[in-house]
Amino acid sequence: MDLSLIIMQLFSGIALGAVLVITALGLTIVFGMLGVVNFAHGALFMIGAYAGLYLASLTGSFWWGLLLAPLLVGAFGMLIERVLVRRLYGRSVDDPLLLTFGLSYILVEGVRIVFGSDGIPFPTPSQLIGVVDLGFGFFPKYRLFVIALVAVVLLALWLMLEKTRVGLIVRAGARDPQIMRVLGVDIGRVWLAIFGLGVGLAALGGVLAGPMRSVNPEMGTLVLAEAFVVTVIGGLGSIVGAVVAGLMVGVCISMVALFAPEMATIVMFALMAAVLLVRPQGLFGLKGRA
Amino acid sequence: MAMQSSGAAPALPQAQRVMAAIADHRVLVSLVALALLPWLLPSKALAVNVLIYGVVVMGYNLLFGYTGLLSFGHAAFFGTGAYLTGIAIGRFGLPWFAAVPLAIAASTVLAAAIGTISTRTRGIYFSMVTLALAQLVYYVALQASSWTGGENGLRGFTVDHVNLLGLQINFLDPVNKYYVLMAFAALAIWAQSRILNSPFGAVIEAIRENEQRARACGYDVERCKLIVFMLSGAISAIGGCMSALHLSIVPLDILHYQTSGMIVMMVLLGGARSFFGPFIGAAVFLILEDVVSIWTPHWQIVVGAIFVGFVLFLPKGIWGTLLDLLPAARERR
Numbered sequence: 001m002d003l004s005l006i007i008m009q010l011f012s013g014i015a016l017g018a019v020l021v022i023t024a025l026g027l028t029i030v031f032g033m034l035g036v037v038n039f040a041h042g043a044l045f046m047i048g049a050y051a052g053l054y055l056a057s058l059t060g061s062f063w064w065g066l067l068l069a070p071l072l073v074g075a076f077g078m079l080i081e082r083v084l085v086r087r088l089y090g091r092s093v094d095d096p097l098l099l100t101f102g103l104s105y106i107l108v109e110g111v112r113i114v115f116g117s118d119g120i121p122f123p124t125p126s127q128l129i130g131v132v133d134l135g136f137g138f139f140p141k142y143r144l145f146v147i148a149l150v151a152v153v154l155l156a157l158w159l160m161l162e163k164t165r166v167g168l169i170v171r172a173g174a175r176d177p178q179i180m181r182v183l184g185v186d187i188g189r190v191w192l193a194i195f196g197l198g199v200g201l202a203a204l205g206g207v208l209a210g211p212m213r214s215v216n217p218e219m220g221t222l223v224l225a226e227a228f229v230v231t232v233i234g235g236l237g238s239i240v241g242a243v244v245a246g247l248m249v250g251v252c253i254s255m256v257a258l259f260a261p262e263m264a265t266i267v268m269f270a271l272m273a274a275v276l277l278v279r280p281q282g283l284f285g286l287k288g289r290a
Numbered sequence: 291m292a293m294q295s296s297g298a299a300p301a302l303p304q305a306q307r308v309m310a311a312i313a314d315h316r317v318l319v320s321l322v323a324l325a326l327l328p329w330l331l332p333s334k335a336l337a338v339n340v341l342i343y344g345v346v347v348m349g350y351n352l353l354f355g356y357t358g359l360l361s362f363g364h365a366a367f368f369g370t371g372a373y374l375t376g377i378a379i380g381r382f383g384l385p386w387f388a389a390v391p392l393a394i395a396a397s398t399v400l401a402a403a404i405g406t407i408s409t410r411t412r413g414i415y416f417s418m419v420t421l422a423l424a425q426l427v428y429y430v431a432l433q434a435s436s437w438t439g440g441e442n443g444l445r446g447f448t449v450d451h452v453n454l455l456g457l458q459i460n461f462l463d464p465v466n467k468y469y470v471l472m473a474f475a476a477l478a479i480w481a482q483s484r485i486l487n488s489p490f491g492a493v494i495e496a497i498r499e500n501e502q503r504a505r506a507c508g509y510d511v512e513r514c515k516l517i518v519f520m521l522s523g524a525i526s527a528i529g530g531c532m533s534a535l536h537l538s539i540v541p542l543d544i545l546h547y548q549t550s551g552m553i554v555m556m557v558l559l560g561g562a563r564s565f566f567g568p569f570i571g572a573a574v575f576l577i578l579e580d581v582v583s584i585w586t587p588h589w590q591i592v593v594g595a596i597f598v599g600f601v602l603f604l605p606k607g608i609w610g611t612l613l614d615l616l617p618a619a620r621e622r623r
């Protein structure tokens with residue numbers, strides 16, 4: 001086996017992992033803050049891909065799709081929080097989960113009505129067609145772009161959470177929403193914003209994945225399972241965990257695809273089972289939360 | 291007028307007595323209702339589906355309704371029961387009465403494996419892990435196509451007649467088929483009732499109500515969860531066996547996440563934590579699917595909306611809400 005081939009596959013894995021990181025991050029941030037696992041996350045990822053595709057064809061530019069789809073879908077997510085999820089705070093933790101699961105049914109079928117059941121090809125933006133010479137091999141430009149963009153988004157998120165006043169409120173609110181209320185913070189608005197952010201990240205993942213996967217109404221199912229695997233491995237609610245586990249799963253999938261293609265989808269579940277047996281709370285999860 | 295109002299006053303206690311009698315004879319009531327089902331529903335095919343899904347959902351209810359563990363991967367046991375029945379009959383040439391117990395036993399072993407991993411986690415984690423592990427089973431079945439038929443599903447194991455104590459029953463006749471399959475359902479219903487009546491049944495409900503306190507009382511909570519996971523998987527696998535015998539094929543979709551989701555929807559529609567809820571939920575879901583798909587192929591959007599409505603406004607489901615309206619029956623569900 002050629003070494004450069006392995007390195008290329010490693011890069012592919014990182015690109016794959018980058019999309020997983022963005023998607024799982026949306027899930028984990030919402031959980032860390034609201035204690036809600038969004039089962040419609042995969043469906044919203046799919047909606048993001050369709051929205052990106054539609055906006056790109058409407059404006060004639062992939063870049064508008066990439067910019068607007070996460071914003072619009074994120075706003076839609078805020079609507080979901082305000083109209084539906086908010087009613088269930090204080091009830092059993094299973095209820096928001098069941099609600100968002102029902103919602104995913106509606107979203108998937110809604111997309112089937114509007115766009116049809118068949119997959120639609122998502123063209124790679126013209127500026128990013130082709131390959132780059134990395135010295136040891138040729139790598140698709142688009143995948144390199146995905147890695148870079150995800151790195152930038154992660155940096156922006158980290159700066160927002162660690163260095164700004166808003167981030168301080170978010171971090172404190174995740175620890176103790178009661179105290180935040182006492183201090184005069186409207187925690188409801190913070191939750192609304194965080195839910196929108198989480199959904200927006202799912203949509204961003206969807207747009208980015210579009211040119212790499214085919215876009216179809218069922219694409220969210222596998223993504224939901226992948227995002228769950230990543231958050232369980234990383235530790236639910238842990239941002240560092242989502243990043244590490246996302247890249248780990250991505251690299252794992254593409255490495256196994258090189259040696260045993262038929263095992264590629266199976267390996268991440270095996271990885272998750274292994275982690276759970278050793279550390280039920282995940283690699284970076286807090287003990288007692290699992 | 292006066293006569294009527296005095297006649298109406300004791301009507302409520304009487305309704306409660308009826309409900310209490312139903313609760314006391316729940317196995318018998320279930321069986322009578324199921325025996326009448328093919329003659330009440332518009333088609334025999336629908337009745338068989340209600341029977342099969344009713345059993346699957348009932349097994350699931352043991353885990354979700356009674357123990358409070360929200361699994362999103364129950365299709366794994368439903369599907370494994372079906373696949374193994376088909377493989378045992380089609381590939382190993384076993385008769386159905388040997389294939390079915392074998393399939394149930396093997397599904398229980400799978401439930402033990404998945405249960406060992408997933409019951410190490412709590413709350414929301416449990417839902418995510420069961421979903422992921424069920425997807426693992428799905429992809430294994432997809433890849434092992436020489437055994438499972440892959441995407442085309444498993445075929446070639448038609449059971450056309452059943453030999454019962456020297457009596458040849460034609461299995462191609464829908465009415466015969468229904469009542470033979472009902473024997474499996476009866477076994478499952480009896481087992482479910484027996485489990486719930488046992489001290490173990492009380493322990494799992496205690497775990498649902500307060501896990502800490504159950505542990506403080508000296509119960510090995512993890513072990514109880516694992517046992518209930520296995521029992522639940524075994525009962526759902528009975529439904530899988532019934533499905534394989536009924537359809538003579540096993541579609542790959544039986545293992546899909548959608549199937550797990552459908553099971554969750556059915557139990558919630560009918561009423562989790564109630565004995566009759568699963569069958570009522572399965573019937574309502576399947577009738578809804580039948581009716582709505584006549585006027586739109588997009589029946590899922592209607593079902594999804596109804597489900598969301600139930601989560602928001604009727605979280606106890608149809609039967610649970612009905613029981614709440616009759617206070618005296620509440621203690622005796």
